[in-house]
Amino acid sequence: MNKKFCVIILYFILFITYMFSQTFYFYLPWDDYSQNVVDLSFLNHKPAGQYGFVTVGNDGHFYIGSERIKFLGVNFTAASCFPQKTQAEVIARRLAKFGINVVRLHFLDNMWGFSIFGYPGTYNNTRSFNSEALDRLDYFIAKLKENGIYVNINLLVGRNFMPGDGLPSSIDNLDWKQKQVPAMFYQTMIDLQKEYATNLLTRLNPYTNTYYNNEPAIAFVEIVNEQGLVHGWLDGTIDILPQEFSEDLRVKWNNWLVDKYQTHQNLLSSGWAIDEPLGPEILRNTDFSQGFQYWGQEVHDVAKASFSIVNGGGYGGSNAVKIVIENTSQTSWHVQFKQSNLVVFSTNVYTLSFYAKADRNISINVQLGMDHEPWNILGFNQLINLTTYYQYFTFTLMPSADDTNARICFTNMCRELATYYFSNISFKKGGSI
Structure with missing residues (x-):
């Protein structure tokens, strides 16, 4: 090895060794609120709200009275919004030391841990508050206020609406986030949100002796977090809403x-x-007279399924494809039946129709999506409820993007050992929307 190169390596090792010898253990204790040169708590109003409510001035800036205020905040999420009382004061004083003057209380209504409703599994509706959670929350807010820290309360964030709230049982066909889409328009769910807000914000905090709706330390109330009808349309939730x-x-x-x-x-x-007459059939071999030509079958991982053509087994004596799930998987895309290589345009309206049944009452999905990476849904992902007799399904849709290799795909079929039948599948340009 070149001697000069070896010398360079040696010097580099010595330099690194020297640098590490000068390091020291740097630790910021979570419970340190000692008053020292880095203590910024003197900048906070103590108590928060002592000069009145936070308002927005004509210049678009925040004010308290005639005084401008700027916020430096942190987010507390889920169970961390309900610290034990022995921790609450320490946390508040620690935050104030760093100059924090607002805390966002996020996911009070979470469904995976301790929440305003209690511990998961201990409640069957989201209309009643857990007394322990309220007591911890009240105390924590009181200590934040005492240390000059304003509060941002979030309302609808992670609420997992339940049938026990007076909703149709089909609400449980949606995950917790999807459930919040009908909460934007379904009157019962709107009333539930009003009830929640009223019950939370008209309470008296026994530790501050102030009602929340008259508490100047409450600087902000977020009505809804990252949700709305446009969200639900763009992510496909609108397309899979239960019938009710x-x-x-x-x-x-x-x-x-x-x-x-x-x-x-x-x-x-x-x-x-748009009201356009239907054009020619886009799909090929829709009557399965050529077997599975142009039709794809996908089976992945632990799922097992068989596919066959039943002559005369479809609606009105037409041919049908029969799909038998022989081993289950909880991953929706592990069994798929599809036709690909479809060219679609976002400016066009299309009509998809078919007949379908199963050997039991069960829900599956039908989609328009990419048959290539990144496998995105193209604006249509519909949950359909099958019964033991043939039903006619028809949907008018507009793709969310142009694509030269799109697919019509039946999926989410392998959760149970079920048998499915599909016939008279059609996809045409045109329709009313």
Whole structure:
């Protein structure tokens, strides 16, 4: 080895050794609120709110009275919003030492840990508060206020609405985040949110002796976090809403259209509606007379399934594809039946229709999506409820993007050892939307 190179390596090792010899253990104890040169707590109003409520001035800045205020905040999430009383004061004083003057209380209504409703599994509705959680929350807010720290309370964040709230049992077909989409329009769920807000914000905090709706230390109240109808439309939740909720939304939407446009012709003239005659069939081998030609079957991981053509087994004596799930998987895409290589455009309206049944009452999904990475849904992902007799399903849709290798795909079929039948599958350009 080159002697010069060896000398360079040696010097480098010696330099690194020297540098590490000068390091020391650096630790910031979570419970240190000692008053020293780095203590910034003197900057906070003590107690928070002593000069009045936080307002927004004409210049768009925050004020308390005539004084400008700037916020330096942190986020407390889920169970951390309910510290034990022995910890609450220490946490508040520690935050104040760093100059923190606002705390965002996020996911008070979480469903995976200790929450405002209690511990998971201990409640069957989200209309009653847990007394221990409220007591911890009240005490923590009191200590934050005492140390000059304002509070941001979040309302709808992680609430896992339940049938026990007076909702249809089908609400449990959605995950906790998806459940919040019907909460934007379904009246019972709107009333539940009003009830929650009223019960929380009209309470008396026994440690401050102030009602929350008259507490100047409460600087902000977030009504809803990262949710809305547009969110639900873009992420596909609107397309998989159980019938009770989708029908309610359809009625409300149609009533709004009638109020705004009065007649169908006025609506068409507005440019906000499309009414096109159906074009030629886009799918190939829709009657399965050529077996599975052009139709793909996917089975992944632990799932097992068999696919066959039943001559005359479809609706009205047509041919049907029969899918038998022989081993289950809880991963929705582990069994798929699809036709790919479809060219779709986001400016076009399309109509998808088919007949389907199963050997039991069960829900599956039908999608329009990419048949290539990154496998995105193209604006249509519909939950359908199958029964033991053939039902006719028809959907009018507009893709969320252009694609030259899209697919119509039946999926989410392998959660149970079920048998499915599909016939008369059609996908055409045109329709009313």
